[in-house]
Amino acid sequence: MAEPNPQTMQTAMIGIGEYRVGSFPMMTIGLGSCIGLTLYDPQKKIGAMVHIMLPDSGGRTDRPGKYADTAIPLLLKELDKTGSSSNRSLVAKMAGGACMFEYFGTNLNIGERNTEKVRIILKELGIKLSAEDVGGKVGRTVTFLPASGGKVSIRRADGVTSEL
Amino acid sequence: MKLSAVQADAIQELGNIGAAHAATTLSQMLSSTVSMSVPAIKAVDLSELGNHIGDESAAMVVFELQGEIPHGGFIIFYITRESAMRLTNTMLGMTDMDRAFNEMDQSALLEVGNIMVSAFLDATAELLGFIMLPSPPALSIDMAHAAMESLIAQLGEEVDEVLLFSTELICEEHKIDSDIIMLPEISTLKRITELLEAMMKST
Numbered sequence A: 001m002a003e004p005n006p007q008t009m010q011t012a013m014i015g016i017g018e019y020r021v022g023s024f025p026m027m028t029i030g031l032g033s034c035i036g037l038t039l040y041d042p043q044k045k046i047g048a049m050v051h052i053m054l055p056d057s058g059g060r061t062d063r064p065g066k067y068a069d070t071a072i073p074l075l076l077k078e079l080d081k082t083g084s085s086s087n088r089s090l091v092a093k094m095a096g097g098a099c100m101f102e103y104f105g106t107n108l109n110i111g112e113r114n115t116e117k118v119r120i121i122l123k124e125l126g127i128k129l130s131a132e133d134v135g136g137k138v139g140r141t142v143t144f145l146p147a148s149g150g151k152v153s154i155r156r157a158d159g160v161t162s163e164l
Numbered sequence B: 001m002k003l004s005a006v007q008a009d010a011i012q013e014l015g016n017i018g019a020a021h022a023a024t025t026l027s028q029m030l031s032s033t034v035s036m037s038v039p040a041i042k043a044v045d046l047s048e049l050g051n052h053i054g055d056e057s058a059a060m061v062v063f064e065l066q067g068e069i070p071h072g073g074f075i076i077f078y079i080t081r082e083s084a085m086r087l088t089n090t091m092l093g094m095t096d097m098d099r100a101f102n103e104m105d106q107s108a109l110l111e112v113g114n115i116m117v118s119a120f121l122d123a124t125a126e127l128l129g130f131i132m133l134p135s136p137p138a139l140s141i142d143m144a145h146a147a148m149e150s151l152i153a154q155l156g157e158e159v160d161e162v163l164l165f166s167t168e169l170i171c172e173e174h175k176i177d178s179d180i181i182m183l184p185e186i187s188t189l190k191r192i193t194e195l196l197e198a199m200m201k202s203t
Helices: A068-081 A110-124 B005-030 B046-052 B081-092 B103-128 B144-153 B186-202
Strands: A019-022 A026-031 A035-041 A046-052 A091-096 A128-134 A140-145 A151-156 A161-163 B040-045 B057-067 B073-080 B132-134 B138-143 B161-171 B176-184
Touching: A019 A068, A026 A035, A026 A046, A026 A091, A026 B144, A035 A068, A035 A110, A035 A140, A046 A068, A068 A110, A091 A110, A091 A140, A091 A151, A110 A128, A110 B144, B005 B040, B005 B081, B005 B103, B005 B161, B005 B176, B005 B186, B040 B046, B046 B144, B046 B161, B057 B081, B057 B103, B057 B144, B073 B081, B073 B103, B073 B144, B081 B103, B081 B176, B103 B132, B103 B138, B103 B176, B103 B186, B138 B144, B144 B176, B176 B186
Parallel strands: A091 A128
Antiparallel strands: A019 A046, A026 A140, A035 A046, A035 A091, A140 A151, A151 A161, B040 B161, B057 B073, B057 B132, B057 B138, B073 B176, B161 B176
16 A cells, blocks of 8 residues: 655545545545544544445455455454554544345345444444444435534435534 | 356347337337337446446336246436436426426336336347336435445345446436346356357357
């Protein structure tokens, strides 16, 4: 992963299973059942964002950002490299976990399972989940601004925006 | 799964036949000419899905592919929000574009999707002798990427790349632009390519 350059504040687009760490703006577009999770260090004004697709890796290690159980420890490790402070001072926010199609019940509700798994892992690691916008039958595009106090904005398909 | 050039050509031809039948049904429903693009096959890494399908508003009528392979992937009737409104307006005899989708619109979209996808799958079944049955449809009118990633999540933990196989159907008269997108699960894709290859050898 490239070192974040504070000079270029271009928004980093974070695709499914990807993550970034730094002070530049980050964005995940069109979250459905996936989760956009942000961790923010208020002292260092650095943050991390990941686009989680599924709750459990089942031992897979090649795409740690894709699964909740591997993504969160990975973000902590990456934040640690930047000299970030302890888990307890981090501010976590999450969005997504929707159920876009009611009919396809083959795998129960992936959005809900993702949300639940993220909550459990954050709790295990002693990270406070300070805000969330999850569930429903609605897509969300999420922007994360570590340089502006870790602000998280959410836009929905109908153009309605909100902040976490 | 990497497709060889021959396999890609064969799938493209299959798409041509399926989409042509779907286009005919759309043309009948609209009493207007519908043209179709050459089917495009794209292998897309999950991390790059956003480069192909953005967060624009679209209606998606989705069917799971069932039959010989129980969870064989998905087939989708995709239509941008504006085109969807024009389509239902044309069908329901309305003109107001600046309104929310109501139950009538939703039923109309489900019905159009149903007829087109059935025509597509009937044609491919006839050609291949491999039956893919559509599940009852599900509808999302929201961010296209949100709907698509939710479907891909259902394909399983090990999926890191998907094959998007899409054909554009356009009705110039009513300015309606839509796509039929197939998102086959790996065993469906293998079965289709095997059958196509066997067919080419026997001719």
